[in-house]
Amino acid sequence: MNKNKIWWSSEQFWKKTAIWVTALMFVILIFLSFDTINKITVGSNRVPSYSVINKQISYKFDTKRNFQVPVISEQDSPLFGKKLTEEQAEKLVTHGKKIVQGRNCMNCHTLLGNGAYYAPDLTKAWLDKAWGDEKYREQLMINFLMEPEKNARTFGSGRKMPNLNISKQEAQAIIAFLKWMSSIDTNGFPYNFNAISQGEK
């Protein structure tokens, strides 16, 4: 047996293969990343601009794509009754996101399905049926975030969210962030989500 003659057992061959395969895959990844980043910038079809919090958002079945997608209505439905400019909306949502990071919500909850599994997924929390009626939703969310222990539901689990010292102003910023997040097109995740009354009737 002459080792040098069998190409597939040669060290040099595999060294080169390793380098070329890695380089090729990396280039493809960069290329796809540029495309993806373009498609998920704020204000794109998939990730709406922050001022979407001025609108009514719902989550409806799309027969063409065969899953639920967020639907943003034409008519206004401003958060906390105050219509914001794009800059104001961005500032509010940004504050909300920074609170979410600073309070470490993601080590109990998942956002977009990533994070921890100790508490419900928050991707579509804004649209959750448990808030009852759209009329009371904003107030109920503020109450819950400020005093989660007093407003606990736990559905028989006894697992309560602790009081994280969230002020009213902070609660509003968090809710703005949650409302904006619910408008992101997540390819049908969560599946079969039964959203709060969406005024269709």
Next chain:
Amino acid sequence: MTINQFNTQNLNVGQKLAIKYFSVAVVLFAAQILFGLIAGLQYLQPDLFYGVLDFNVNRTVHINAMIIWMLYGFIGASYWLLEDETGISIVGIKWGHFSFWLLTVAVIIVVLVYLFIQWGPGTDATIWFINEGREYIEAPRLADIGIVICMLIFFYNVAATVSKGKVTGITGVLTLDLVALAGLYLAGMFYTTNISLDQFWWWWVIHLWVEATWEVLVGCIMAWGLITTLGASRKIVTTWLYIEVALMFGAGILGLGHHYFWIGTPEYWFTVGGLFSALEPIPLVAMVVHAVYDSGKHGFKSNNHPAMAWLIAHAFGNFFGAGVWGFMHTLPQINLYTHGTQWTASHGHLAFFGAYATIIIAMFYFAVQKWRGGVTIRGDLVDSGWKWKWSLALLNIGVMGMTIALLISGYEQSQIERAIGGSTWLGYFQAQIHPWFVEGLVWRQIMGYITALGFILLVWDLLTIGKKEPLELESKVA
């Protein structure tokens, strides 16, 4: 009877530094297990430490301690083998010690802040000094910078030593891999409000670490381990290493797409991510074949049986935890229901333990062996080696048990919450209170205690093994 004390005279310059890293790694491993047990218990008794040491705090310490102890293990392992491989002494060893202390002080501060400050207001100062609030890379920005500085010093030491000394296939791959590993960390070091973009880059760090650069790094350690313990042929081992790199990067880089199904990213990731991540088990199979074949060919003749056993545990753990458990939920058709459930936790535990904890434990055994002057540690020790055998068994049974328990809970959760309940607040808790789910979590906790027992035995064994054994030279005959 001779007593072989730990004596750093037995070690080369790089190895003296390596044992420092290994020692801190063991302490952080202990912290990981302790806080994992507390977090697991809170599932069963939600009032435990409620409002004082909440679940998110314990979980943060649990997974951060893990990431950091494994990085310590990898840095230690690299310093351990560098001098053997290159044939020269580490170039900037003083800086290596400096960065060890810098990193260790930083880690202590970060953990104290996690435990006692816990949270901050929604300002940049919080992100800089308290908590970044992003899973696995929660460490505040200031600590990130410290980590980057330490990684740069470490990288300089490796690169400079390799370039001055003999360049082998192993050290060549190791050096390039470390560039990628350190560079990727930067992708996790900026703030953005756009949660989709945030998660997009976050996965670059997490996925391209564990399913690309870390895999290749342990591939290097494994290659070195097979050559040194078994006397496997360097040429064959190096060729295998290149094949593994080609397969691992070939599948793992675009396999990143299996995290881009549901975070707002376009639909073509279904195809790209599904396809390439489904190929990822192939290199993991190759690694098992390689390790088992080489060990078998050399008749498992080794003067360090515990290390050998843990290397084999690594090959299988990597294959099952990453390859099998990863494959099971990697296609979008399945992941739609398993995404973000206990299914994920099941895979996370077996993969991190099986692929990474195991091989670092093998390094610990190499280290204590030489630290005691090169004792022979086989199955026939004076105390018959019951400690290493039992800790090997208990740790593997414990983690495997936790994995299966979580898998059962995960099946129930993906059915009741994800498929039927629509992942609402109510749907979530309907799944959480279901007896099948709760039983799974009870068993996870029981298996967690078994894991902890195995760990305690492991530490005891590391501190005592080989103390009364003959030195290698005297027992060469066997």
